[in-house]
Amino acid sequence: MEQAIQTIRGFNRFFTRHVGAIDARFLDMDVNLPEARLLFEIAMREPVMASGLQDALDLDRGYLSRMVARFEDRGWIRRDRVEGDARARPIRLTSSGRAAFEMLDERQRSAVAADLARLDPVERDDLVQALAKARLLLDPDAGADFRIRTFRTGDVSHIAARQSILYAASHSWGHGLELVEAETVAAFLRNFKPGREQCWIAEIEGVTAGAVFLTDEGRGTARLRLLHVEPFARRRGIGDALVRHCIGFARENGYAEIMLWTHTVLDAARRIYARHGFERIATEVHHAFGEPVQGETWRLDLTANP
Template sequence: MTIHHQPGKERIDAVRGFNRFYTRQIGLLDEGLLKSVFSLTEARVLYELAHRDGLTATDLARDLGLDPGYLSRLLKKFEERGLVERVATQADARRSSITLTPAGRAAFAPLNQGSHDQVAALLDRLSAPEQDRLVRAMQTVQRLLGESAEPKVPYMLRPLQVGDIGWIIHRQGLLYAQEYGWDETYEALVAEILGAFVKSYDPKWERSWIAEREGEVVGSVFLVRQSDAVAKLRLLYVEPSARGLGIGRRLVEECIGFARTKGYKTVTLWTNDVLTSARRIYEAAGFKLANQEHHHAFGKDLVGQNWNLEL
């Protein structure tokens, strides 16, 4: 079930403001290209034809939001000028597959270059990190508003990098504050744990896994050595936006696998009973509840639990 949230007025106004802004922005960019023989819509059609194969008129009309009649005439004109070729598909004689001729490609090239140069000039006004932020922000917008085609790789695991622990502290602090009302002392605890982890990190006995999805950190877990026989799993966390992909289970499995190969006898972990989805993962992995006790922390009354897995 998807929960729908009443969007606030400020958000709506912000999006509308952006729409007005970008309408103008696109208008400005298009002006520069208006010098050419092609109209804007013609240029859009040529772009699609240059970049995708086996397109039919219907595909173009749908993807570019064009009137079929208008498009039909437009393609006819292109064909007369020798810019495109239409070949009826063998599967369906009503449709024809449209391709650019070499002459069509030649006509598109300066157009394409013009658009490229224009965007290059736009970007050139920004510093490299600003360009990066711009591109990332655009991709975020596109991902959220777009058809959100599932990424080919749902997620990948990688080792810790500079910036990760701060990010994880930030996200966990915010997340548990939002979801459970925990105060800033939880974020501070995470900071202390991770600071100490990196400082005393022993690659032979300890490890961390960061789950990344489309370049964003969406989960993590840390395994630290408590004694020769006991490894402790710490700070398992998965972004709400990336839940349901099995990332949590996978992270726990990686920990257990690592602990096995290193010869640990037990994996232990401490958690709180309110974290139900985490508990389900631990149970599924074979952990047993060893003991629990009431305690007051992070501004709440909580039940702390120790779980163990004998290997």
């Protein structure tokens, strides 16, 4: 914990200096960073009440009032009147305020573009994903809706590694599970059957939020494998959406049933399977992960009415 605290504080010191957060003249303009942020919010939300800006920025009311007053003195904003409500004074940018915002916005875009230009495409993607994931970890309710895509180069190995890390932390399943997952994804890549098998990745703002595999077991049987949802992305319906993709794909490609193997301790996954019509047909204790664990086999009959 102490090392994590020091790392985050060190990054915060670097980043506030890097973006000029403590500069009296942010990006060499006649505003500091809080004022630049307020100008942005007015531009994006106008006409907007002061109370709306206070909620958006979580600022002290007195501090916000002083900034708004400075903007009025500079001629950047005007405060309209609403007929029938003397207290309502929605804020809008004037033409000079719009010009100040556009200049500030262009300078910010240029500064970010200069940072990105120093990176090659892989490094740029790494940075963007790292920053998006940091925001999602610190604010799980942030971010756009998830999307689901098929796998790309590097995805399946990443999934195996990520699941090994997550299950080691949550259930102390170590190298035994990692071996099973490594062998599973290696076989998937080696024997991949387009049109009969697939791996789907759920993403939020380009960050992997979950994944699942469907493989061909022969004789009309498909197998759902390695379903997982990242902790920061749970309670968004991602697990259900991934399972629906598997079921829809299996139906479209003429499978008669889907089988899967899970564990009794994985309550959240088992609830998802049950919601989608899977039934547990066998239970057996195994030692593949280095300790006794109760595994379960589940089945979904696709020949019945959907």
